[in-house]
Amino acid sequence: MQTLHFEDRIELDSAASAQFMPMHLLLDAEGRAISYGPTLARVLQADAVPGARFEDLFEVRSPGGAVTIGQVLARGGNRFRLLPRNGLRVGLRGLGQSLSGSGRILLNLSFGIDLIAAVRDLALTDADFAATDLAMELLYMAEANAAVTRELRGLNLRLEGARMAAEEEAMTDPLTGLRNRRAADLVLERLCAARAAFGLLHMDLDFFKAVNDTLGHAAGDFVLSNVGRILREQLRAEDCAARIGGDEFVVILAGRTEPKMLQMIAERIIARISQPMEFEGQICKVSASIGIVRSLDLAVPDPVQLLAAADRALYAAKHAGRSRAVLLVTRGE
Amino acid sequence: MRDNLAAETVLGSDMDALLLRSLQGYVIDTFGAARWQMVCRRAELSILSFEPMLRYDPGSADRIGRIAAEVLGRPVEAIWEDVGTHLVTNPDREGIRRLLRFGGVTFADFLYSLEDLPGRARLAMPDLELPDVTVDEVGEDRFELRCQSHLGATQRVLVGLLTAMADDYGALCLIEAESADCTSILVLDRRHAKARRFDLAPPER
Numbered sequence: 129m130q131t132l133h134f135e136d137r138i139e140l141d142s143a144a145s146a147q148f149m150p151m152h153l154l155l156d157a158e159g160r161a162i163s164y165g166p167t168l169a170r171v172l173q174a175d176a177v178p179g180a181r182f183e184d185l186f187e188v189r190s191p192g193g194a195v196t197i198g199q200v201l202a203r204g205g206n207r208f209r210l211l212p213r214n215g216l217r218v219g220l221r222g223l224g225q226s227l228s229g230s231g232r233i234l235l236n237l238s239f240g241i242d243l244i245a246a247v248r249d250l251a252l253t254d255a256d257f258a259a260t261d262l263a264m265e266l267l268y269m270a271e272a273n274a275a276v277t278r279e280l281r282g283l284n285l286r287l288e289g290a291r292m293a294a295e296e297e298a299m300t301d302p303l304t305g306l307r308n309r310r311a312a313d314l315v316l317e318r319l320c321a322a323r324a325a326f327g328l329l330h331m332d333l334d335f336f337k338a339v340n341d342t343l344g345h346a347a348g349d350f351v352l353s354n355v356g357r358i359l360r361e362q363l364r365a366e367d368c369a370a371r372i373g374g375d376e377f378v379v380i381l382a383g384r385t386e387p388k389m390l391q392m393i394a395e396r397i398i399a400r401i402s403q404p405m406e407f408e409g410q411i412c413k414v415s416a417s418i419g420i421v422r423s424l425d426l427a428v429p430d431p432v433q434l435l436a437a438a439d440r441a442l443y444a445a446k447h448a449g450r451s452r453a454v455l456l457v458t459r460g461e
Numbered sequence: 462m463r464d465n466l467a468a469e470t471v472l473g474s475d476m477d478a479l480l481l482r483s484l485q486g487y488v489i490d491t492f493g494a495a496r497w498q499m500v501c502r503r504a505e506l507s508i509l510s511f512e513p514m515l516r517y518d519p520g521s522a523d524r525i526g527r528i529a530a531e532v533l534g535r536p537v538e539a540i541w542e543d544v545g546t547h548l549v550t551n552p553d554r555e556g557i558r559r560l561l562r563f564g565g566v567t568f569a570d571f572l573y574s575l576e577d578l579p580g581r582a583r584l585a586m587p588d589l590e591l592p593d594v595t596v597d598e599v600g601e602d603r604f605e606l607r608c609q610s611h612l613g614a615t616q617r618v619l620v621g622l623l624t625a626m627a628d629d630y631g632a633l634c635l636i637e638a639e640s641a642d643c644t645s646i647l648v649l650d651r652r653h654a655k656a657r658r659f660d661l662a663p664p665e666r
Contacts, residue, residue: 248662254566265581267661268563272585274663275556283514 157231304356312370316431330438333375394453480522481511545621568630602648
């Protein structure tokens with residue numbers, strides 16, 4: 129085994145040792161404090177007095193079972209973990225060595241990961257750390273990481289907002305503000321898969337082509353957006369109204385299967401739509417025919433079959449003279 | 462050659478995103494959202510907001526900067542310098558000032574710490590590429606900062622940022638763009654004013 133020989137003994141006066149080791153503790157051979165580094169003195173506060181015993185200053189966390197500094201050094205080689213007894217919740221790690229000759233014991237401590245709490249609780253500044261200490265880098269990294277995380281969370285929220293807006297847009301008919309065909313299909317699929325009870329209205333405007341042909345497309349668009357407003361006013365939030373084609377609409381009435389109730393809602397819609405609408409001084413007169421089906425009337429609810437049945441009901445309503453609603457009972461299909 | 466080009470593209474787009482977001486913040490805070498929308502419209506952008514964490518075409522920060530200069534009726538160099546100052550002084554971006562103040566106790570320490578900035582940034586975001594910075598002390602209280610960036614805006618933002626940080630440290634400085642990649646800093650008075658307070662512990666949120 130090789131022995132290292134130092135030609136020079138290291139001598140540090142108190143000012144230099146304060147700079148090189150601001151968290152050192154010099155003990156006499158019996159474990160009583162001779163001097164404290166300035167940062168350790170800030171940690172120990174009122175406890176940092178000359179002559180204080182090591183075991184009164186610190187609770188030893190490791191090596192286990194050790195209480196005095198003699199036991200610490202004997203059991204743990206020269207590494208140990210301590211907790212100050214003054215109640216500060218800051219763990220300390222350290223290294224200790226008996227000095228040859230005087231028998232004094234030099235401990236040098238550091239905060240480890242509790243650095244951030246120590247800086248906050250003790251209002252430490254960069255002057256409290258040795259120039260070689262990586263404390264600044266650790267504090268910097270903690271803040272930089274927090275900033276990046278905040279920025280990413282913000283980005284996620286903004287992207288999620290944009291995604292929801294895009295989805296909303298993809299589901300909306302811009303002219304009427306109602307849902308579109310795609311949205312109605314999704315709602316129907318979802319309700320059928322859940323075997324939910326609901327009423328389905330399939331509505332087609334009457335005399336709409338005449339308005340378009342005689343008063344122009346702007347008048348037609350005006351009528352359509354009016355119909356959108358009427359449907360929104362007549363329905364509850366849980367219902368779904370969609371424009372699925374030129375002047376073709378679908379209304380899904382969640383939980384409504386009572387024939388009289390469905391008939392009444394449909395007739396109320398027709399009555400509202402049949403009221404004359406004024407567009408740039410011209411009167412537009414349209415009406416509506418509605419076919420009604422109920423999800424209960426199919427043994428296994430299926431969007432395609434329901435829409436086909438509603439279409440047949442609508443055809444019957446048109447055939448019976450328009451401006452009316454016909455409920456088709458399809459039990460047994 | 463191909464690899465170099467790819468590296469350039471990655472490097473460029475990070476800086477473009479950071480500068481574009483900073484420009485956006487400066488224009489909105491100083492001149493209002495309507496002016497920023499004018500910039501976006503004139504630039505024929507499909508978006509009204511840049512994301513610092515996304516990537517944009519290399520060179521786009523300089524392009525949008527020139528358009529902002531037209532809209533605001535001010536030289537583009539002055540606008541980018543103001544963006545740099547705004548980054549440090551704007552209370553919403555206190556985090557940036559704090560991160561920069563971790564660079565050192567004095568303004569000179571801070572200047573040298575700029576050399577570490579790309580490395581420090583990579584600690585937080587491993588794939589973030591900031592341009593390399595070198596700082597030389599060329600005489601007593603005279604420094605030269607060199608930074609090679611594909612964006613002309615980078616140097617002007619640095620000038621504005623350094624001016625604001627000198628203020629933060631209480632130092633009186635003359636900071637000038639010497640050439641495209643060199644900025645000179647002459648410290649006239651290291652303790653011209655009281656430095657702004659800086660606690661190592663982050664403020665409570």
